[in-house]
Amino acid sequence: MKQLTARGARTRQKLLEAAERIFAELGYHDASIVKITEAAGVGQGTFYLYFESKKQVFDELVLDLNTRVRHAMTEAADGGTTRAERELLGFGAFFRFTAEHPALYRIIRQAEFVSPESLQLHYERLTEGYVTGLRQAMDAGEIAEGDPEVLAWSLMGIGELVGMRWILWNGSTEMPEPVFDELARILVRALGAKDLDP
């Protein structure tokens, strides 16, 4: 792959977006190159000008979604003052992202077999963000002391299943308020935080 002109970059982007749509809709295996290129409105052969293989475009998608969801979460979290509030804002952003990009879940689940490295990378990058914030809050005495890594994975687990249950399965665009409120209470307790507000 050489230097891309504006046209080339546009075509590549069209393919990437089509791949996200098709993978999310049909899953990795039923998502054929033919279907992806059709959805992108280009010929079959064009795919291989920009990607080495079906797996490579998949890996790139995982990385892309990972970056985007983390960005959305940290950006939202920045608006909070206490750690608990920041975590809750992060959850809110995660749920919104899930609603807008169900591809995140659907692609990640597939990654278990399609690309275990990508799966691992995704989760590890997500925890990294958590761990530093949690450790600081522990040192500051804001939340309960303990191993921040275990706590981080626990929080991710909560987000993952609650998001699956009330966003993905409901096909809903937002988390029902009573569920989110209950989640806030559970979160504050799990963190061992005094309260949401300082």
Next chain:
Amino acid sequence: MKQLTARGARTRQKLLEAAERIFAELGYHDASIVKITEAAGVGQGTFYLYFESKKQVFDELVLDLNTRVRHAMTEAADGGTTRAERELLGFGAFFRFTAEHPALYRIIRQAEFVSPESLQLHYERLTEGYVTGLRQAMDAGEIAEGDPEVLAWSLMGIGELVGMRWILWNGSTEMPEPVFDELARILVRALGAKDLDP
């Protein structure tokens, strides 16, 4: 499919076990009928005497694993006195089951696309068990009041990701003690329980 003789039942069982092994190892799509029948030591055609399709044997496996893991969890939980202790014992059983049957995770993850109904059934059956126990404990004032369903899904999420991180990824046969201890603390807090012991 008619009445099975002892021979037939044996062959069917061999196929089911081979399918569990192969699905867990290769994933649904790379697990061909040829590979499953080879692993079971029977001819290709034999498969279709006992199962209608590849998907049907997959669904049966999900159901089977679900029954077994829930049985292991409730049995272990029965040994506890407080709700928190019971939940923790349930987690322990879940991790042991995961270590012995990695197929559980690997097959469930695949189910997202292979058989969404089965995926949903699996998670819903797991929560059912949680919810009744949690509601009772809430009424008894043993744990914090709230919507038991949100709490149940949160707990499942914690188990799922912590199990993935420290059992599956480590290829370990048991949860490291420091991690389990930390998990116990998080759990007690999340439940809003007084303590592990009465």
Next chain:
DNA sequence: CGTAGACCTGAATCGGGTCTCAGGTTTGAG
């Protein structure tokens, strides 16, 4: 020991997948 019914077999059918390649089209720098 004969035989009905259960059990087993693997080649063949049919469908569909990834990736390559020889040749055509578009673009933009000079």
Next chain:
DNA sequence: CTCAAACCTGAGACCCGATTCAGGTCTACG
């Protein structure tokens, strides 16, 4: 306007999968 580089195309080459079926083997019971 010219033309080399970049871009695009879709028909195969090649491979592999689920499922069926016509015909063979086993076994329990009368």
